[in-house]
Amino acid sequence: MPYTSELNELIKRVEATRPGRVEAKRRGEEFPLLTLKEREERLKKYHPDFKKGSRTEIRVGVNKGYSISPEIVHLLEAKSRVNPDVIDLNKIAYKTDILILGGGGAGTAAALTAQENGVKALIATKLRHGDANTMMAEGGIQGATKGTKDSPYYHYLDVLGGGHFKNVPELAYTLVTEAPKVLAWLENLGCMLTKLPEGQLKSLHGGGTCRKRMHYAADITGAEIMRTLRDEARNRAEDIKVLEFSPAVELILNEHGHCAGAVLYNLETEEYFIVKAKAVIMATGGSGRLHIQGFMTTNHYGATGDGLVMGYRAGVKLCFLHTVQYHPTGAVFPEQAEGLLITEKFRGAGANVLNIDGEQFVNEREPRDVESASFIRECDEVGKGILTPTGKLGIWLDSPMIDILMGEGAVKREFPGKFILFKRFGIDISKDPMLVYPTLHYQNGGLEYNSLCETSVPGFFAAGEVSGGVHGENRLMGNSLLDVTVFGRIAGVSASLYTKDKAKEGKLNLDHVRRYHKELEEAGIITDRVAPMLLPDYSNPKVRERQLTAHYVGTIR
Amino acid sequence: MEVEANKKEELVPIFIMGKRYEVPASLTIQKAMEYAGYQLIRGCGCRGGICGACGTVYRFPGSYKIEVGLACQTVVQPDMYLTQIPFFPATKSIYDIEKVKPAIETLVKNYPELLRCLQCNTCTKSCPMDIEVMDYIAAGMRGDITRLAELSFDCVMCGLCTSRCPAEICQYNIAILGRRLYGKYVAPRAEHLASMVREVEKGKYEQMLRQLMDTDEETLKNLYSAREIEPEQGDEYWTPKDKTYL
Incomplete structure (x- = not known):
């Protein structure tokens, strides 16, 4: 129009x-830039995070009392999609060294470094391989690559200033020092980054940068990175298997308390099935499709915050979720x-x-x-x-x-x-x-992890938008593509090393889910809500009223 | 939430896989399917025109012409009858990017069917991104990797070209092979990038970064506020006054 x-x-x-x-x-x-003090005032008065009703306390789990968006709290205060007493953990459909949940930028980068470290990886993803927010990132990827005017020192300062100086220093350090290496890796994989005739990477400013360090591939930087990584993963199909239309709904732990697999759901045949693994990497991405405060979103159809729910039930803390980008x-x-x-x-x-x-x-x-x-x-x-x-x-x-x-x-x-x-x-x-x-x-926060992508649960790693800390309270442009590639690669290496010397074989269980259900009950939360959501519900409610024999569990029939 | 059909809005008939539904005239095909009652699993991805999940073909009564579009980007038109093609089998050659040459041999060895192209131009007519598909295939047949990469750059790999090719070529996989060959072997290397990687690995920035990490918030704020900002309209060769931390 x-x-x-x-x-x-x-x-x-x-x-x-x-x-x-x-x-x-x-x-x-x-037009003059605002001072730090003016920025703070403007945010407090006009940013949606500070609006009344924008945050509510979580009543169960390791972050009890932490206030975040009610749309996310609703998912945390919900039951599992599966009854732990019904599912048979002895019937194992797939066995792998590393199970990667999510087939976006972080998950695919992790699969590549895992493969390079000699282990087998299985990527389970909700939609198609590459259907992810990575694909949709347009503007670029930051990295201090021009030593005559820039360095990781300035990148670090920019990252912290953008994040209100609350970022986890070790994570920000890793992000900025790995940035040039990741760009060189992408160049070497044949990613078509936009260059000057002599080969220098073109670079621009982004919001909050003091040097022009935003590199790009025309206006489809994320798509170019995603399709290159996916093509490379497909070239290594011997060691990297992909299960599409098979989102995870629950993590599986073992008797030692180590993460040892996941329950997946086949969206087409509607079966639940078990994958056993020596380590699991959570790379399910963000949550824009929760439409926080009713906002429209730039996010992918599958961005429903699934990883937050699964990780939280398994006992991993959430951080920096009190701000939304x-x-x-x-x-x-x-x-x-x-x-x-x-x-x-x-x-x-x-x-x-x-x-x-x-x-x-x-x-x-x-x-x-x-x-x-x-x-x-x-x-x-x-x-x-x-x-x-x-x-x-x-x-x-x-x-x-x-x-x-x-x-x-x-x-x-x-x-x-x-x-x-x-x-x-x-x-x-x-x-x-x-x-x-x-x-x-963008989901600024998420699962708490360290610069090796380890979480508090042994054998359970996190990378990309599902995790929190590196961007503090607000991510700068060009740092999300950087985040998924830097930490995706690290997660693949860390998880590989873990499978070789720390993973311990043991009996599988879903006791953490039972405990969580009990905790919900004790907190007086009686609900028929289920999570993870998996897909948003955009079908016509009038049609639903006429679906007299349909049975919905959450948003899915 | 996504379906916000204005009640007063005019409804138009469309035929989803031959079946008639009345939908608001302003909706995209994707939202119209949801309005009709579908919950999409296949055939829906980024909802923003870049992932290639929702390739759709349609026709109008009385017209021989096959039209194409991405369901998330194409607005419905009265009487269109459509189907999505969320998946189409395709050949994907396995190759080692470290061991291939940016030359016609690589393309032909991995995809011999490339040479079967009939130059019928159906692929170009089937592209929802308005890419000159046949032209990039022709570039491939000439071994012009640069042209192949440039012409195919906007490809979303939806597979509509492949679904209609009488020579059974999988154009989009040839295209990504071409782009990767270009990016890795043909495009000039970024020397500044390689030298920065060497400096980082030698630990040049280690001490200054560790210092920043240990600094209190007040000092950090002062350092932040005092950063020298590269002028937006400055050229590639601008350098800052303070070079202490370069």
């Missing part, structure tokens, strides 16, 4: 201020594109963000939480948002500036994916700006 005549009228105001803004940009004049620029027009990620790279390449009068109101490169809070303020309090035909408010992202600053054709060349997409809707984003609003984007 092209812009309506009302919106076209408003675009004229953007066009009126554009020449002046382009000139200012060329002179190096920018909203990406400032999700599309709000046209309706078909709602929630769709508009990469931060547009701002890195020079596009201003503007209110209804075509005025700037915030620097484009604040950390994501601050940028989002500023958009919400401009719409809700200042009242200068732009009303869409469906009654939503948005902010202009002035993409045509990029063609003016970088030369005609730059938008099409640098952002081919978005250019084609909007063209299909009848909008030329090299000529007209886009309408955007914050959208639920």
